[in-house]
Structures are given as structure tokens and as C-alpha cells.
Amino acid sequence: xxxxxxxxxxxxxxxxxxxxxxxxxxxxxxxxxxxxxxxxxxxxxxxxxxxxxxxxxxxxxxxxxxxxxxxxxxxxxxxxxxxxxxxxxxxxxxxxxxxxxxxxxxxxxxxxxxxxxxxxxxxxxxxxxxxxxxxxxxxxxxxxxxxxxxxxxxxxxxxxxxxxxxxxxxxxxxxxxxxxxxxxxxxxxxxxxxxxxxxxxxxxxxxxxxxxxxxxxxxxxxxxxxxxxxxxxxxxxxxxxxxxxxxxxxxxx
Ligand SMILES: [Zn+2]
Numbered sequence: 297x298x299x300x301x302x303x304x305x306x307x308x309x310x311x312x313x314x315x316x317x318x319x320x321x322x323x324x325x326x327x328x329x330x331x332x333x334x335x336x337x338x339x340x341x342x343x344x345x346x347x348x349x350x351x352x353x354x355x356x357x358x359x360x361x362x363x364x365x366x367x368x369x370x371x372x373x374x375x376x377x378x379x380x381x382x383x384x385x386x387x388x389x390x391x392x393x394x395x396x397x398x399x400x401x402x403x404x405x406x407x408x409x410x411x412x413x414x415x416x417x418x419x420x421x422x423x424x425x426x427x428x429x430x431x432x433x434x435x436x437x438x439x440x441x442x443x444x445x446x447x448x449x450x451x452x453x454x455x456x457x458x459x460x461x462x463x464x465x466x467x468x469x470x471x472x473x474x475x476x477x478x479x480x481x482x483x484x485x486x487x488x489x490x491x492x493x494x495x496x497x498x499x500x501x502x503x504x505x506x507x508x509x510x511x512x513x514x515x516x517x518x519x520x521x522x523x524x525x526x527x528x529x530x531x532x533x534x535x536x537x538x539x540x541x542x543x544x545x546x547x548x549x
Contacts, residue, residue, distance in 0.1 A: 330511070330512045332484045332485070335357060337362060339361050339377050339489070341377070342494075343359065343380075346489065347380060350503060356515045359387070359388055361390065362391045364540045365546045375534075382421040389429055390414060392409040393410075393543065398434055407446070412543055425525060425526070428443060433454070439451075452516060454484050456485045457472075457485070458486060458487045460487055460491045460498065473485075
């Protein structure tokens with residue numbers, strides 16, 4: 297009988313098979329249909345409240361997670377929270393390991409940024425994300441193509457920015473969402489878990505309002521008719537590799 301390690305290795309070898317370039321999408325900047333709300337820079341504590349809010353409104357969101365940014369993904373608080381998010385049917389994506397600007401990295405550094413957080417998410421919930429949100433939205437064409445061809449991942453930005461990270465007030469962010477009226481137009485919006493106004497003022501107004509107005513709030517994968525994950529397995533038990541020590545540290549901005 298195959299051990300769990302042998303099965304994991306087998307699955308990894310399947311995932312590493314040559315990526316089919318006919319599936320090349322380039323940089324994705326909108327959904328094909330419906331409405332996907334996305335949150336960057338977590339996982340942080342407000343994620344529990346966001347997950348509850350979306351669930352209460354029969355809706356789904358997508359969280360693009362860092363490995364080591366506001367905190368370390370392997371802290372038990374983060375592990376518990378990410379498992380709750382995944383088990384609630386939200387989509388988990390990559391926002392890279394330590395939030396570096398891809399334009400400033402070598403291919404080897406991109407590999408590290410991609411693989412470290414994918415490995416963490418694989419250990420914590422048992423999936424490897426298919427979607428990557430580049431830090432700062434910085435997505436030079438060479439990096440988009442490299443990530444797609446080397447790692448089989450889709451790089452996704454947004455169609456509208458809530459401007460929460462750009463100094464907008466909560467009223468201004470709500471106003472951006474209130475401006476959407478044609479439910480046949482797709483949207484893919486950028487928000488951050490880490491600005492208090494977003495989970496506690498903007499989203500509690502926007503999510504029920506969009507649903508009332510007839511929008512369907514779905515994951516990025518669903519709004520693009522793609523699978524959310526490269527690989528699906530089982531969550532693992534904590535061991536000595538569950539640490540951010542010795543791995544690239546956040547730059548602190
Ligand atoms: Zn970010």
C-alpha cells in the first residue's frame with residue numbers, strides 16, 4: 297500500500313507535468329460572468345467575520361493569502377482561520393510568500409515566492425492554489441507568462457479597486473460598489489482584509505446590497521469557469537517544517 301508520503305509525491309509529479317500552453321490566459325483582469333469579491337494580504341483575524349458575512353448572504357469570496365506578511369501563516373491562529381475559510385467554501389489563492397514586487401525578482405526568487413506559500417497552503421488545507429494575485433498588482437508580462445508556464449498558475453488582478461489601500465474612506469469604497477447597476481456586467485474587485493473599514497463597514501453594507509440588487513457573488517475560479525486548485529489532497533499535521541524562520545521575511549511596507 298502506498299504511504300501518504302508516496303501518494304503526495306505521486307500527486308506532486310502529476311502537478312509538475314508540462315503545462316498546456318493552449319490554456320494560456322495572460323493576465324486576468326475581470327470575470328467572464330457574475331461578481332467576484334477578493335481580499336488580499338491575509339490571513340488576518342477579520343477573515344472569520346468576512347467568511348461569516350459571505351455565508352450569511354449565500355455568497356462566496358476569494359482570499360489571496362500571504363505566507364509571511366502581517367503574520368506568519370504557520371501560527372496556529374492563522375492555520376485555524378485558513379481551515380475555517382477553506383471549509384466554508386471560500387476560494388484560497390496565493391498572494392505570494394512575503395509580498396515582494398514580482399518586477400524586482402529573478403525567476404528563482406519568483407519560484408521561492410510561489411512555492412513557499414503554495415506548500416504552506418498545501419500542508420494547512422490540502423490544496424495547491426491555481427490563482428495568484430501579484431503584490432501591488434505588479435504583473436510584468438514576462439512574470440505572468442513565467443508563472444503560468446513554470447507553475448501552471450493563473451495571474452489575476454482586478455476590474456475595480458475599492459481603493460481601501462489607497463486612502464479611500466469607507467463611504468467612498470461603498471460608493472464604488474453602489475455605482476454598479478447592470479447585473480449582466482462582470483466585476484472582479486480588489487479589497488484588503490487588513491484595513492478595518494473593509495471587513496467591518498464596507499463589506500457589511502456592500503454584500504447584502506449587491507445580493508439584493510441581483511448580483512451573484514462567486515469565487516474567482518467560478519466566475520472564470522476554471523478549477524480553483526492545481527491539486528487537492530488532505531490537510532497535514534504540524535511538524536517542524538511549519539515555520540517562517542529561515543524563509544524570506546516581509547519588507548515591512
Ligand atoms: Zn497585497
